[in-house]
Structure formats: structure tokens, C-alpha cells
Amino acid sequence: MDLLSSLRISSSALGANQKRIGAINSNIANAQTTRTAEGGPYRRKEVVFGSEPVRETFGEILEGELDAQAQAVHATEVISTDRPPILKYEPNHPDANADGYVAYPDINVMEEMANMIQTTRSYEANINAMNATKRMAKKALEIGR
Numbered sequence: 001m002d003l004l005s006s007l008r009i010s011s012s013a014l015g016a017n018q019k020r021i022g023a024i025n026s027n028i029a030n031a032q033t034t035r036t037a038e039g040g041p042y043r044r045k046e047v048v049f050g051s052e053p054v055r056e057t058f059g060e061i062l063e064g065e066l067d068a069q070a071q072a073v074h075a076t077e078v079i080s081t082d083r084p085p086i087l088k089y090e091p092n093h094p095d096a097n098a099d100g101y102v103a104y105p106d107i108n109v110m111e112e113m114a115n116m117i118q119t120t121r122s123y124e125a126n127i128n129a130m131n132a133t134k135r136m137a138k139k140a141l142e143i144g145r
Contacts, residue, residue: 007134010127011130012073014126016074020047020119023046023047024115027112044106044107045080049076051071052072052074054071054072086104088101
């Protein structure tokens with residue numbers, strides 16, 4: 001794998017992490033949202049990740065010389081989880097049902113914060129990998145002097 005492939009892999013991971021951070025931010029912001037446009041409480045969002053071959057130059061793709069082991073990550077989709085809502089007895093709430101219960105999203109803010117920290121660490125690791133790749137490329141260019 002060459003230096004550009006390393007940069008492409010790290011770059012794809014940065015993009016995937018950005019989407020995950022967006023979903024986590026949305027979950028935290030809507031942890032108490034009892035009414036949405038779709039009806040019912042907000043549903044927790046989660047990002048599904050997938051892999052794809054690292055794309056090199058057009059010529060290499062045509063010649064089929066891609067390294068099958070070099071895989072980039074990407075966010076394939078953002079899904080709503082199937083967690084059932086939490087019912088709390090609040091008869092005076094405007095969204096209470098006939099029995100006085102309000103459906104709140106099943107979002108654990110502490111879990112979301114832990115996911116945020118994990119995603120931030122992954123983002124930082126990919127930035128460090130990109131910086132290391134840039135340093136290696138710079139050193140390689142200095143060898144020829």
C-alpha cells in the first residue's frame with residue numbers, strides 16, 4: 001500500500017466519523033423530544049458502517065491492480081433504532097396518552113457521551129495517521145536531495 005492509499009483510508013474514516021458525530025449530536029439534542037413530525041417520540045439514530053476498496057487512479061482500476069486488502073470505511077446509512085420508548089406518568093403533559101403516560105425516547109445521554117468520546121478518539125487517531133503519512137512522504141522527498 002502506498003502513501004496515497006493511507007491518506008485515502010484515513011480520509012474515508014474521518015468522513016464516517018463526522019456522520020457518526022452528527023447522529024450522536026442529534027440523539028443528545030432530542031433525548032427529551034416527545035413529538036416529531038413523523039408522530040411519536042424521537043427515535044435514536046445510529047450510523048451503519050461499511051467498507052469499500054481503496055480507489056487509486058483510473059488506470060489502475062481498469063487494469064484491476066487494486067490491493068484487495070486495502071479497504072476504506074464509509075457510512076452506508078443512518079438508521080433509526082428499534083428501541084421502544086420509555087413511558088413516564090405525567091398526566092398534565094400535552095403529549096400524555098389517555099392513561100396519562102408520555103412516551104420519551106429511549107436515549108441514554110451517558111451512553112451517547114461515551115460514543116462521542118470513542119468517535120472523537122477515532123477521529124484523532126486518523127488525524128495522527130494522516131500526519132504520520134505526511135511526515136513519511138516529506139522524509140522520502142528529502143532522501144532524494
